[in-house]
Amino acid sequence: MFLARVTGSIVSTQKVESMKGHKLLIVEPYRLDTDSRERLITTGRTFIAVDTLGAGEGDLVLICQGSSARLTPETKTLPIDAVITGIIDSVHVEKKSVYCRNEEG
Template identity: 40%
Template sequence: MVVGEVVGNLWSTKKVESLSGARFLLVNVTDKRTDNQPWQTRQIVARDMVGAGFGEQVLVVEGSGARVVDQGTPVPIDATIVGIIDSIDEQ
């Protein structure tokens, strides 16, 4: 899982039937690099399962876990928002 920030909406009127009714959001994810370089931000499209909104920090699952999050038929998804973050306490 990764932490991201919702930065926009994505609309698609034509898509495979298994994605019908799905809501998609643009999410910025910042990855820490291990080579002493600055953190790197990437933008992903994620299916929203929790009603996240613009500017909210979210918990995103990527890969095969993103396809089966709703326990239905697997769908062609690479990332799914599974939670809205209330707070992060780093120590």
């Protein structure tokens, strides 16, 4: 699992039948800044993930990737590699808050 920020969405009018009705979002993985350990920074990569929770642009989310992405009841029959399994409220590292959803501007 990893953290990612939702940066956009994908519209695909033609796709395999099992994918119809599933929302696709562009997510950008984040990691802990190893220098300060007080903030999250982007990895510079992007992925497409199936959204099962109603996440939106700007949300920090929890992603499962690989075969684990197909272990939820909503995704067990889908040909996917990444799924949003949580919307993050806060992240704490060494008793410090490095992210709080309520404080995002």
